[in-house]
Amino acid sequence: MHILDDLAFRGLVHQATDLEGLREQLNKGTVKLYAGFDPTAESLHIGHLLPVLTLRRFQQAGHVPFALVGGATGMIGDPTGRSEERPYNTHEMVEQWTNSIRGQLSRFLDFDHPERAARVFNNFDWFRSINVIEFLRDTGIRFTVNYMLAKETVQSRLPLGISFSEMSYMLLQAYDFRFLHERHGCSLQIGGSDQWGNITAGLELISRKDGGDAFGLTMPLIMKSDGTKFGKTAGGAIWLDPDKTSPFRFHQFWLQTDDADVIRFIKYFTFLSKEEIERLEQAVRTAPERREAQTMLAREVTLLVHGEEALSGAIQVS
Structure with a gap:
């Protein structure tokens, strides 16, 4: 493409x-x-x-x-x-x-x-x-x-x-x-x-x-579906530096993404193929309770930013 x-x-x-x-x-x-x-x-x-x-x-x-x-x-x-x-x-x-x-x-x-x-x-x-x-x-x-x-x-x-x-x-x-x-x-x-x-x-x-x-x-500037600013939490900004935002907290941030935002964020922040994204979009529609898209988003972005070891550690603590 x-x-x-x-x-x-x-x-x-x-x-x-x-x-x-x-x-x-x-x-x-x-x-x-x-x-x-x-x-x-x-x-x-x-x-x-x-x-x-x-x-x-x-x-x-x-x-x-x-x-x-x-x-x-x-x-x-x-x-x-x-x-x-x-x-x-x-x-x-x-x-x-x-x-x-x-x-x-x-x-x-x-x-x-x-x-x-x-x-x-x-x-x-x-x-x-x-x-x-x-x-x-x-x-x-x-x-x-x-x-x-x-x-x-x-x-x-x-x-x-x-x-x-x-x-x-x-x-x-x-x-x-x-x-x-x-x-x-x-x-x-x-x-x-x-x-x-x-x-x-x-x-x-x-x-x-x-x-x-x-x-x-x-x-585009990123806003969440509820109108709030992306990247801001009650605990402050989500940093890429693991000393400022732990890989666990970083992983949790993405895992908590709303159904209304998750596919958009997958498109923005991952390198998944069009076919895989469309499959996840279908999963959100048919089985949102499984939160498969959120799990994939959190995995892909944490892996990209912090690496395999930090991702494994974040998943184990979750």
Whole structure:
């Protein structure tokens, strides 16, 4: 199955700038793509799994994934979805978190593949050598204030106030995309649907400065069927780091998935085939009390994140 058809089957295409153009590009050969992860804690959490696993799907389909860790942008903070400004973190703290996240990503992406090895970039590596005048002349001049104000990210914060630093976040992310496009041939950025404004800002910068093909694709933000936010529990976030969320608790989280959500989550978070997913969907309809789909979801995601030994331990304790 074509990668775009697989993503569509799994409900992982929310917005795209030019799907037919992207399909044509993917059919021509290897495409380099990236997703960004700002280090706002020492571990990724399950909310990050969707873009990470989508990078993995593209790599398995023959393409080259880049993971961009925001060592620079993480010190400012993305205003998307925030009602107030994030607390600023120190450079030392962000650097420590960046290294930790880089290690976690190696569990999901193949960094040793002879032809399509994944790569991790840290945007602090290029932003630390750029001065303010250079950035304003080369990047800031490409965007009008009207363009920035029209973005939903900014619009939602205007009544409460948004700092110049946060408002400039989209320019920094746009520069990231343009940098990876120009220096490393990266032509696709993926992210959650809340990143659409930032992604299109990058496409705008590439179009105005370089031209050439570049694309954006977003995945849906995940909500549970009862309207509550995915990944949040009474005990806090579900982390990928086993020291922050034990494999047992991690396994239990997926095992407790509601019938109304389980097939959607299997599509999002596992690599089960279309045929197996359809079989599990039938099982949910005909024998929901067996919770076969929940058992499979918990098994597959725990195995993927924590490995066979941790999965066995979590099952034994259950």
